[in-house]
Amino acid sequence: MRLPPSFAAKGDTVVVRLLTPLAAWAALWSFAAFRLDPSAAAEGRFLASLAGGVLLCAALASRRPFQGLAAGAVLAVAAGWMLPWGPVRGSALVLVLVGTLAWVLAERWRTEGLSLEWRWALPAGIGIQLLLHAELLLPDSFGPRALVTLLVLPAVGTAAALWAARDRDPRVVGAAVGAGLVLAQGWSLLLTLGLLAWVCGEGLRRRNPWPALLLGLLGGGALVAGWEPREAMLVTAIAVVAWWSAADSAAEAARPRWLLPAGASLLLLLVLGLVPALGARPWPLAFAYLALVPLVLPWLLVAAPSRAMLVALAALAALRVLPGDGVLAPIVATASLTLPAEGQGAWLERRWLALLVGLTVVAGAYPWLREPAATLALDLLGIGSGWISALGVVAASALLVFLSHRGWRVTGAAAAGLALLAAVHLPSSGPDLLPAADALLNAKHPNWGTDLEPRSAAALVVDSTLAFGAALPEGTPVATVRCFHDDGSRSEWSLEARRGTGEWAARRSDVRAAAGAPPRAFSVGVSPDGRFLGQRYRALFEIEDRRPVRRVSVLRRPDLPPEVQLSLLRVELRP
């Protein structure tokens, strides 16, 4: 099967394009299939499937089979061969895949400009979804719903985005979709339905029923399958109403004069009123909500205010009513689609959204961590999470956005300077106090401890997992962690279930069915049988006044059920 002339060079065929990724998949699978260690083999098979899928998407999305794809494939295979199994190999391989996909898209952008075409946008969308939802490739998670998540949602979402790009600036569409992908951590049902709802609204205004039919099919199917039905329906309904009832240009010109200041005042009151409520939300959601401010305000001043107000009200309602971090994704994405291509504030909004994407999308593709990507990004910067951090990042990002208006040279210098400033503040890691093997604490051997040369330390980090601990309620004390100081005093903390530690098999289907959604993990790894991702947890305990520590101990609580075991994976004193 030949590809269209505009798409590829002469002699290019689908078979030729797929040769490299298929060969890479075969090589990785071969290295995994013959491994003696079953855990390493299971991880190898998982990485082979992920690499094969992402490279296939990259091959289809690339402008021609060029060296970036080949280099990425060879580097991925080399990582599978040379690196020891575990987080390092997985991280390196996924970074190679992310880099390959990013390079493919950048090459498209460089050679063809920003025209969105289904030929490359669809495989790129599926590739991104694979990276963000790699877990769905594991046997425990694989099934019809996984296939819908990996293939149908990106396809429908991409189609909606392409429909939007027909008469809009592709950069706006790209930024909108990117913001949605970041907030929803990939193509979620909500995001897809939200984009589809926007298309539906536009279609209904133009007397085109097909988008509405597709929306009904997808939404109805999700309802029947029991897939987030209430939230999906609510968001979809809000979006459809918002776009269908939005005023057209003639009506917009006839709006009363008091509408603008009244609407702005109402919006301001609502925002101020919600600030305390936002404090109770996970901060990434609050951070994303702040992103609405530069989106909405310029509209009130220069664009269609009624539409903007409807979007803002929809967002506020969703934030109040609906749970979950990704609920703002469709709101932000669809709101962004109405950004004006030119005019005051347009460049500010586009760059702001681009920064939002750039700040967290790569971290979001990091497979071994399941902290929210934005939390991870700020934790890495060592400035912690919370309102102050969020405002700091907003300020730094706004500075870069302003400077970019003055040219890339200034922006590059400023970015390098900010990065250097941040880099100096990145947290240091300390030595691992555990011996070579992990420490297993059970009913017979509940205690672990080690003496060391007295050293000042700012924090104690404990990485651990529980076995047979899924039934423990959240907050159940599992172990007592102690630091004995040079002056005879001691610091004591409680390691609690589903907070500082948790069940390693929390994502296994039977455990998930019994114990509910898995707690937030620090990192994940392929289980020895290769069927699911095991979870690993990190607890960080701050030591007051950096008092010197001469002994560290961890004591399993005697009141735990006898079968519950605590595995200590890393005990680290941070300087």
Add this chain to the structure above:
Amino acid sequence: MRSREARSDALAVVRTLAEVLFAASASLALAFRTSPSKLAPAAADPLRSTLVVVPIVALALVWIDRACAARGGRRLAPALRRAHLAAMLGLSVLTLGRGALGLELSAPVVAAGWALLLAHRVYHQTLTLRPLLGRRLPERPSTLFFFLPLVVYLAITPWMSAQRPPDGDEPYYLLLAHSLSHDLDADLANNYAEEDWRTFMDRPIAPQPGDPTGPDGEVYSRHNEMLPLLLAPGYRLAGRSGAVMTLAAMAALLAWLFLRLGRSYFPDSPGAVLLATSLVAFAPPLLLYAVEIWTEVPGAVLATIALDRALVLRRREPRRWEVLLGIGLPVALLPLLKLRFVLIGLPILVLAWWRAPRARRQLVALGVILALLGLGFLVSNQVRFGNPLKMHSSEELDLAHHSLGEFARGGVGLFFDSAFGLFAVAPLWLVVLPGLAWVATRRQTLLADLGLLSLPYLALLAPRGEWYGGWSPPFRYGLVLLPLLGLLAVPAFEHRRSRGARALLSALALVTLVLTLAWVAVPGWTFAFADGKTYLLDHLSRITGSDVVRIFPSTIRPRLATWLWPPLLAALLIAGWWWPRSRRGRRSLGPPRATGTALLLAGAALIPLAGARWPSHVIEIEDAQVGHYGGHLHPSRWTVDRARYRGGWVLRPGESATLPVVAGGDRVAVTIHAQWVSNGGEVLLELRRGEHLLATWRPQEERRWLVHETEPMPWTPGEPLVLALRAVEPGTKPTAAAPSGLVIDRVELSWSAEVSSERADP
């Protein structure tokens, strides 16, 4: 106008100062950030030195880019520069934050990431330098072709030097440089006594066997003082780092000299010569030796200088002192670096006399001077070492003393050995094979010159027991010939447009890139023990439990692959390079590359499969996939010139080895090559198929290599072969301090099918 120019110049100066200040501040900040913590003062971040030089290297690369544009070359695309900046910032965050991510043991991977970014930058920057060469190679190429390799070597030096403390002959060169720069003499007695080696390494060193001594207790080095003399100024300024930077500058000079040398043979092929220069400069082995202290790099520099002058004299009259300084001085210095380099210098003199008739008189005079100098050198060696050839014997010069097999082993091994060969350390060098074929058919002059210059040296080198260079990165002894090999690569690059060439180039370049990243990230992997194996192949054997090493050639431990790979590779490269050209019209650069890459990856997929499915015929007991339960290597790993011994594994009573076997039939006859070391007790070797006893063997003769063959025995696929040693009389105490043991070299397996019990009557 003038004031505008003055203002522009002033702005440029201010900008330069600001950039230097920023880079220096960034380096200082990163150095502060990564200084060893009070919690772990000994555990400094291994990437610290790399991070500190990143701002400086980045600034140098920016300046090179600007200078290229100012001199008529192209500037890197803005999008590419931004991408590199973003990648650099991302890698910095990853480097500093990897501890917080819980990514232990990730330093080499991050180092490989930095190397990949550097490789990408260098690749694109080299393309922008192409216009500086014009349509015909200039006599004096731009200095940017020196500075770019120099920046690359300086960028990788901090990491590689930290990962690989001085080893092999390096510590002794450094100690000699220390003595020359501090004591202004070559007497090392005080330097050993005061432990001056602590300034550059932690492991103690002592005088080497063969080091001459003086009447008053002086201790001299058996190594020539020439290299330490070159390193002394840099060492005095900055210690080991200064010495390494001196070597790096020499390696960069070699790259520039090669570009100049290309003018003598391929003046109208600047693009192809530039590609060959990139291969010489940025690929192993020069990339590895540029950051280590060996005589080979300065030797190659001197040889290239002399050769370049000799070839220039073909075209014009010699200038005053040109013959003496341009040819005579380098040729005279070569044996002072290393005695064997005289076999490089003399042919250069002969070539100069042959090709430059206008300078023959001066060359004859030079020859007389050099002969007298050489005589003096031999007399000096006789006085100091009691041997005019120092540690070498005259037998080594007698080519008839060596068999053809020894020549073949060394000659093939220099290029094809999987641990020490040029093509194994950087497969892209395989392009010299089609290049050689082209030269052989079309450029007899070049072929004759290359033969004259390389064959005497190779003839001496190949039959040596230590042809592989001893404890060093691969292709050590052949490095001085690298410029000549680079010349062979030029015609191959000139004809790289055919479909086969593009497919092969793509595959070779990619695997070379991956291997180069591995060598830079883990420099220790380039130092192989002469046991027929490599780290990478051993790693794969260990994790799969199958013998994949046998698939690759080795002349240290010859096997079938050793004699299959060279002709197959030569045929593939030569035939593939001259594949039919693509038709006119729109040429696609895509499909041949995709095909080449796919075939490369398919080959990689076959390696574990072949290891697990190819029937076992020979199993070396010391191999990585063999499970050892007790015992030890024989001879020990650090035995000098270990390749001369039959390597094996010692089993003592109660110890065993488990050999994974891939069945090739229903019955197997086992042949064991072993030596019984009796210390007063007899031993019995049990051969088991898993838990099932197949046969036993009681060696009768001690302290000589024995071969024991069993009858064909039934075999079940999937079972291992277990060799377990027992004392003949358990409980008997040996009379000597050490128990008896069996040194097992290898096991050979002969497969046959099960014989049917019913046969048809004839």
